[in-house]
Amino acid sequence: MKNLLFIVVFVGLITQWGSSQVTCPGGNFSTQAEVNQYVSDNPGCEVVTGSLTFVNNPLTPITDISGLSSIIKIEGNCEFFSLSSLSNISLNSLDSVYGTFSINYYQGLNTVSFNDLSYVQKLFRISHDANQTSSLIASIPNLKYAQFIYINSIDEINIPLLETCTDIYMYNTNTISGFNEISSINNLTLDGDIVTGFNSLQSVDSIKLAIDISINGFNSLPTFPLNTNLYNLESFKGFNAVTQINSHLTIQSDTIDAFNGLTQVNGNINLTGNSISGFSALQSTENIFLTFSSDISGFNALQNVQSIGLTSNSGNISGFSVLDNINGNLVVNAQNITGFNAVENFNHIEINAQSLNGFNNIKSGNSLTISMPTISGFESLTDLVDWLTLIGQDVNGFNFLTSCSNISFQNFNNIVGFNGLTSTGNIFINVSGLAINGFNSLQNAAYIELKAPQIKGFNALQGGQLEFQNNQIIEGLNSYNQPLSLNFNGQKISGFNAIPNGDYSINADSIIGFNGVTTSSNLSLNAPYISGFNALVSANQLNITTQNLSGFNALTTAEITLQADIINGFNGLTQSTNISYSG
Numbered sequence: 001m002k003n004l005l006f007i008v009v010f011v012g013l014i015t016q017w018g019s020s021q022v023t024c025p026g027g028n029f030s031t032q033a034e035v036n037q038y039v040s041d042n043p044g045c046e047v048v049t050g051s052l053t054f055v056n057n058p059l060t061p062i063t064d065i066s067g068l069s070s071i072i073k074i075e076g077n078c079e080f081f082s083l084s085s086l087s088n089i090s091l092n093s094l095d096s097v098y099g100t101f102s103i104n105y106y107q108g109l110n111t112v113s114f115n116d117l118s119y120v121q122k123l124f125r126i127s128h129d130a131n132q133t134s135s136l137i138a139s140i141p142n143l144k145y146a147q148f149i150y151i152n153s154i155d156e157i158n159i160p161l162l163e164t165c166t167d168i169y170m171y172n173t174n175t176i177s178g179f180n181e182i183s184s185i186n187n188l189t190l191d192g193d194i195v196t197g198f199n200s201l202q203s204v205d206s207i208k209l210a211i212d213i214s215i216n217g218f219n220s221l222p223t224f225p226l227n228t229n230l231y232n233l234e235s236f237k238g239f240n241a242v243t244q245i246n247s248h249l250t251i252q253s254d255t256i257d258a259f260n261g262l263t264q265v266n267g268n269i270n271l272t273g274n275s276i277s278g279f280s281a282l283q284s285t286e287n288i289f290l291t292f293s294s295d296i297s298g299f300n301a302l303q304n305v306q307s308i309g310l311t312s313n314s315g316n317i318s319g320f321s322v323l324d325n326i327n328g329n330l331v332v333n334a335q336n337i338t339g340f341n342a343v344e345n346f347n348h349i350e351i352n353a354q355s356l357n358g359f360n361n362i363k364s365g366n367s368l369t370i371s372m373p374t375i376s377g378f379e380s381l382t383d384l385v386d387w388l389t390l391i392g393q394d395v396n397g398f399n400f401l402t403s404c405s406n407i408s409f410q411n412f413n414n415i416v417g418f419n420g421l422t423s424t425g426n427i428f429i430n431v432s433g434l435a436i437n438g439f440n441s442l443q444n445a446a447y448i449e450l451k452a453p454q455i456k457g458f459n460a461l462q463g464g465q466l467e468f469q470n471n472q473i474i475e476g477l478n479s480y481n482q483p484l485s486l487n488f489n490g491q492k493i494s495g496f497n498a499i500p501n502g503d504y505s506i507n508a509d510s511i512i513g514f515n516g517v518t519t520s521s522n523l524s525l526n527a528p529y530i531s532g533f534n535a536l537v538s539a540n541q542l543n544i545t546t547q548n549l550s551g552f553n554a555l556t557t558a559e560i561t562l563q564a565d566i567i568n569g570f571n572g573l574t575q576s577t578n579i580s581y582s583g
Helices: 002-018 032-041
Strands: 027-029 052-055 078-083 088-090 101-107 111-113 119-127 137-139 145-154 156-157 167-176 183-197 205-217 231-238 249-258 264-273 274-279 284-292 307-314 326-332 336-339 345-351 355-358 364-377 381-398 403-410 416-419 423-430 435-438 442-453 452-459 463-469 474-475 487-489 490-493 503-509 510-513 519-526 529-532 538-545 550-551 557-563 567-570 575-580
Touching: 027 032, 111 137, 264 274, 274 284, 355 364
Parallel strands: 027 052, 052 078, 078 101, 088 111, 101 119, 119 145, 137 156, 145 167, 156 167, 167 183, 183 205, 205 231, 231 249, 249 264, 249 274, 264 284, 284 307, 307 326, 326 345, 336 355, 345 364, 364 381, 381 403, 381 416, 403 423, 416 435, 423 442, 435 452, 442 463, 452 474, 474 490, 487 503, 490 510, 503 519, 510 529, 519 538, 529 550, 538 557, 550 567, 557 575
Antiparallel strands: none
């Protein structure tokens, strides 16, 4: 209706002009003399009843058309072919062309000025013959109607008020701006560096965008072109009316702020750049992969996704506030991570950060990997099917985790917590720092590797294969009742009060405990301080080297080789085939 009204009013004005304006015939010009003669023959011409054609003649070129500045209407075509010496094309009174308006030029054209041009019935064209971008900046501030627009190899084109056009093709153009009044186009092709505008465009049959630097606009267009080249951009903004994309969406741009109306992507989202915002209405997609050097935020309506990969090398990651299930993988790398507080169930989560404030409601999953200096929380996590891998300096938490098949710790100073864990398959603790303290509800494990200076806890552990290395202090393990091969090189051994009968060789600074052992065929102890073994009744071979010895108060029979300074105990010893003592 808006376009129809414009045409009706325009035709009415043309009718009035036709009765009062100065008319002149069309003309073909190839020399400046021909232009000058035409101006002299037709002074004050306003309406050209035919066509105006300007053709290049390198011997006597056209250099000035300012004498035609009174022309208001051309009833035929207005065409400039292969011009090389005309630096300025200015027809600022020209309002309408009822045929084709075309400028084709070589280097040298600096200015195109058509301030009143509002109507071109057929083709509007500006093209550079050299097929390389020139410095020409063309602004057509009042053009409202052109059936077909073709722009090729100029620096900048700005048509702010265009309302009606069937097809627009622009190639090798640095800056394209305006076009905010047009709502419908059959075919739109834009090939250039910077595109700004098209914010009223709602319908297009075919659209192709090949943009090298930035896009900002298209905020009323409900569809997104599938063949768009969006790599190595500086800025990508707009397309906020798009609600659904039925393919993969890949954008590589320093700044992305777009798609705030997008609810569904039936494919993957791949975004790479410096900073990202937008996507505030997105509810579902197959997979999301974001790689940015600064912050990643938003996606707070996302509910359904298979896998997510987020990398913010020097920034923060936040958002994703309603996402409750991760059916595939979630990999998050950033300086600081917040959010994800609705996630309850997951397949695999991998977190790499300096600090974390999120994931407070995760309950169960398949595997979880966290690499962070200090790891705490996760008090809602109760069940892990496969793996828990922790890499950091200090960990304190996971106290409601009741089962996990495999747990691995790397590079820690202190490990505290895990006091709700009752069973596991394997625990691998390989740390260079200080202490392990916790696991006091753990009853059964297939294998536990304890490579740490200090080990405390594990007081409910009853069975499982244990491996000790690089230990200085071992305390606890007072419910462990399975046969155990002990060959310690530690400083302090305390506990093991439920350990069964067997042969043991222990070298340490102090040995305390072992009050569940009743018999041993070969028991070798070497430590400055030894106290315990108060349930030991008999020992075929008992070899003790110490400075201070106490305990062994139930021992009745043994073959003893003893070297000690201070001896307390042996209160039940009644029979010995051999006692060798030096003190």
